[in-house]
Amino acid sequence: MSLSENKPRLRWACRRGMLELDVLFMPFVEEAWDDLTKQQKQDFDRLLECDDPELFAWFMGHEECKDEALNAMVQIILNRVKV
Template structure:
């Protein structure tokens, strides 16, 4: 169970100041994070520790993270917003 303090902290860390990242990360943390298992929650927190420019390249699908945990999280976030 995720407490409100953690969710609030993650919400603010998800606001990167780059619109392209904000529109992906903020809704994800609001709508999905609390329902993830502990491993995926840890992967999301690991993603937030990455540089904005790296995340931008990953989410714009210009490159992929080398780390399989980060690759899984990027795919999970992109799958939410891309048409099937």
């Protein structure tokens, strides 16, 4: 079973070693998860498999994710936070 099919496990996977990532992921899952397409949920699952330093660099704009689908998910999360 993937994380996208089990919201409690997904919440647990969103707990990261960096507070900066926690404050992005946790509200996103609570507020926007149900509105995502199946593909976006799968992309988010893959995003959670990435290492924290890599995620931090993408979300803080220090680097750009080369994976198009993951980069799109980063942008969706960042845009959601700005709203």
